[in-house]
Amino acid sequence: MRNKLLMIGMLMSACLNLFGQQTKSFFPEKNLTTVGAYYYPEHWDESQWERDLKKMAELGFEFTHFGEFAWAQLEPEEGKYDFSWLDKAIELSAKYNLKVVLCTTTATPPVWLTRSHPEILLKNENGTYYDHGARQHASFTNTFYREYSLKIIHELGKRYGNDPRVIGWQLDNEPGVRQDFNDEALKRFRLFLRNKYDNDINKLNKAWGTAFWSQIYPDFEMINFPRPSHWGQNPHQLLDWRRFYAHEAATFLDEQALVLKKYCKNQWITSNYIPNYEEGHIGKSKEFDFYTYTRYMVYGDPGIGKFGFRIGDPMRIPFANDFFRPVSGMYGVMELQPGQVNWGTLNSQPYPGAIRLWLWSVFAGGSDLTCTYRFRQPLYGDEQFHQAIIGPDGVTTSRGGLEFVQFINEIDKLRKTYKPGKALPRDYLKRKTGILYNHENAWSISKRPLTYKWNFENHVQKYYKPLKSFGAPVDIIYEGKSWKEYPVLIAPAYEMVDDSLITEWKNYAEQGGHLILTCRTGIKDRMSQLFELPLGGKIYPLIGGTTDFYDLLPDNHPGTVKMDGKIYKWSVWGDILTPYKGTEVWANYDSDYYAGKPAVLHNKVGKGSITYIGVESENGELEKDVLKRIYSLYKASVMNLPEGVWMEYRDGFGIAVNYSSDTFSFPLPANTDIIIGEQDIKPAGVLVWKY
Numbered sequence: 126m127r128n129k130l131l132m133i134g135m136l137m138s139a140c141l142n143l144f145g146q147q148t149k150s151f152f153p154e155k156n157l158t159t160v161g162a163y164y165y166p167e168h169w170d171e172s173q174w175e176r177d178l179k180k181m182a183e184l185g186f187e188f189t190h191f192g193e194f195a196w197a198q199l200e201p202e203e204g205k206y207d208f209s210w211l212d213k214a215i216e217l218s219a220k221y222n223l224k225v226v227l228c229t230t231t232a233t234p235p236v237w238l239t240r241s242h243p244e245i246l247l248k249n250e251n252g253t254y255y256d257h258g259a260r261q262h263a264s265f266t267n268t269f270y271r272e273y274s275l276k277i278i279h280e281l282g283k284r285y286g287n288d289p290r291v292i293g294w295q296l297d298n299e300p301g302v303r304q305d306f307n308d309e310a311l312k313r314f315r316l317f318l319r320n321k322y323d324n325d326i327n328k329l330n331k332a333w334g335t336a337f338w339s340q341i342y343p344d345f346e347m348i349n350f351p352r353p354s355h356w357g358q359n360p361h362q363l364l365d366w367r368r369f370y371a372h373e374a375a376t377f378l379d380e381q382a383l384v385l386k387k388y389c390k391n392q393w394i395t396s397n398y399i400p401n402y403e404e405g406h407i408g409k410s411k412e413f414d415f416y417t418y419t420r421y422m423v424y425g426d427p428g429i430g431k432f433g434f435r436i437g438d439p440m441r442i443p444f445a446n447d448f449f450r451p452v453s454g455m456y457g458v459m460e461l462q463p464g465q466v467n468w469g470t471l472n473s474q475p476y477p478g479a480i481r482l483w484l485w486s487v488f489a490g491g492s493d494l495t496c497t498y499r500f501r502q503p504l505y506g507d508e509q510f511h512q513a514i515i516g517p518d519g520v521t522t523s524r525g526g527l528e529f530v531q532f533i534n535e536i537d538k539l540r541k542t543y544k545p546g547k548a549l550p551r552d553y554l555k556r557k558t559g560i561l562y563n564h565e566n567a568w569s570i571s572k573r574p575l576t577y578k579w580n581f582e583n584h585v586q587k588y589y590k591p592l593k594s595f596g597a598p599v600d601i602i603y604e605g606k607s608w609k610e611y612p613v614l615i616a617p618a619y620e621m622v623d624d625s626l627i628t629e630w631k632n633y634a635e636q637g638g639h640l641i642l643t644c645r646t647g648i649k650d651r652m653s654q655l656f657e658l659p660l661g662g663k664i665y666p667l668i669g670g671t672t673d674f675y676d677l678l679p680d681n682h683p684g685t686v687k688m689d690g691k692i693y694k695w696s697v698w699g700d701i702l703t704p705y706k707g708t709e710v711w712a713n714y715d716s717d718y719y720a721g722k723p724a725v726l727h728n729k730v731g732k733g734s735i736t737y738i739g740v741e742s743e744n745g746e747l748e749k750d751v752l753k754r755i756y757s758l759y760k761a762s763v764m765n766l767p768e769g770v771w772m773e774y775r776d777g778f779g780i781a782v783n784y785s786s787d788t789f790s791f792p793l794p795a796n797t798d799i800i801i802g803e804q805d806i807k808p809a810g811v812l813v814w815k816y
């Protein structure tokens with residue numbers, strides 16, 4: 126069995142590599158990256174298109190992006206298509222050497238469709254419907270809407286699939302998980318469950334624990350969506366329901382991709398996701414060449430330091446880079462904020478240089494493309510006041526536009542000195558870390574957080590942030606990927622496990638890996654049912670100890686933990702542990718009636734180790750110090766970058782960025798060849814050097 130699993134793992138990683146390589150061929154390595162901008166011909170007078178596209182090319186953009194909201198213009202009447210305007214826009218783009226990304230139009234069904242088939246409109250839990258007049262108002266869980274969508278996608282594919290001016294496709298727009306309470310959605314939900322449980326209602330009853338509160342279902346047709354109640358909901362039903370919606374989003378996009386693939390020659394297929402990691406559909410469409418994300422940085426988030434609200438959260442881009450890249454070995458950003466937006470809680474001016482900083486941040490993670498929403502600032506519609514590369518007069522380049530131009534010119538400089546085949550520095554690779562992520566753990570925990578202080582994302586960030594301050598390359602990965610390339614693997618709050626995962630964890634450590642498990646790990650099966658064991662019993666052999674109990678503290682009563690004489694405050698979660706003989710205790714509780722009991726255990730396993738961090742500290746310092754200790758175990762060097770500063774290497778270049786409000790002097794080796802910026806990196810500054 127183990128051999129079989131190993132072979133499957135090897136095969137999967139071989140496929141992934143192949144997949145990554147194939148995808149790479151769409152983007153010549155010598156170009157490093159390419160920059161584009163959204164343009165909406167349908168929003169402007171035809172007489173202006175040429176002027177605008179010419180200007181886009183003159184500014185240095187290399188591709189444009191058309192059509193994701195133009196269903197009504199492309200199919201003004203059912204079955205009557207009008208591609209003439211898009212033909213013309215593509216022709217003009219080509220005239221100025223702009224490649225084109227085309228989109229499927231499914232985010233904005235036209236009114237003739239919604240009026241003749243109102244059943245495609247999303248129905249809310251309270252029975253109200255979305256309606257025509259905005260966007261994303263149709264349901265992915267409506268079979269008829271899916272079929273209708275595929276019709277126009279066939280037409281688009283037929284017309285442009287073999288057009289060398291079109292480089293790739295974006296499916297839908299920011300496709301997300303959308304709950305729909307229509308009958309049709311319920312039908313599909315029941316079918317999903319029948320498939321999952323082999324049409325055997327007893328299996329479902331067992332998985333959903335329906336013996337509890339007399340919930341037993343005699344038939345699939347009696348199942349409903351989980352609805353609000355006087356008290357409580359079935360957690361296992363909720364889990365399957367969320368799985369259903371993630372599946373619906375992923376499969377709808379796959380259906381679109383399969384249609385396009387009938388026609389496409391040398392064109393890639395992707396979509397532009399909001400990095401809502403917990404929605405569960407990102408990375409799950411099998412037919413994509415790669416994944417892209419959309420990112421807005423200044424919208425009311427405080428960031429860090431006095432300029433933080435103008436610079437944005439320093440972890441927002443790198444985390445997305447590190448999440449999207451491992452899915453298929455490459456990634457891009459389809460929308461990057463070009464200036465003030467109009468939808469934030471506070472739409473401040475970005476700090477001078479911040480837009481360029483974000484562009485470099487995207488690049489640093491290894492991306493192949495960045496596009497911006499949008500080229501011209503709209504004069505009408507819901508996105509008035511949303512800045513763009515060109516201002517409302519249609520001709521003046523905005524400050525953000527100039528920062529894009531600066532980045533484009535700087536990339537040009539890099540292209541000139543680029544030499545292929547440069548390997549990544551060894552000390553950088555030595556600290557490469559995988560974070561094992563599964564959104565389902567977040568779902569499961571969110572049903573019973575047990576403390577108002579629990580936040581899954583914050584918990585993960587308490588590990589991710591120190592990794593970035595160490596200058597460690599990080600991949601955030603799902604199960605199924607080989608862990609060989611990661612000397613350190615962290616599985617934060619990995620609540621739901623099964624025996625094969627436990628075995629893989631053990632093998633990983635035995636073969637020399639350093640596994641870190643954190644509180645709330647290994648206590649439930651994949652249906653979110655507790656194991657019939659002492660709490661966490663599944664992982665006791667791995668962590669070399671037991672959990673006696675957990676404690677949760679209020680804001681006004683934090684506890685303390687001591688490690689190497691240093692005191693750390695905690696309150697979110699604390700597992701009170703007992704070590705087995707031979708297991709090292711790295712940290713103990715220092716307060717309350719369990720003072721002296723272990724909070725962190727370190728267990729040597731084969732050639733590697735398993736460390737269990739049973740406590741979440743208030744400021745992440747404990748997690749940071751434990752991580753440092755693990756890297757020093759196998760003599761990996763780590764950096765000590767201040768909050769807001771991080772760095773990466775790619776293609777022979779080192780890139781450091783500063784999101785903090787203070788100047789930071791970056792520790793560069795003597796005689797380093799600086800290409801862009803200065804060693805003293807100012808707030809929102811960037812430093813690029815050759816390594």
Ligand code: GAL
Pocket residue numbers: 298299419421460466498508511
């Ligand atoms: C994105 C969306 C774009 C545009 C943009 C405005 O989320 O995909 O279509 O609305 O926001 O910032």
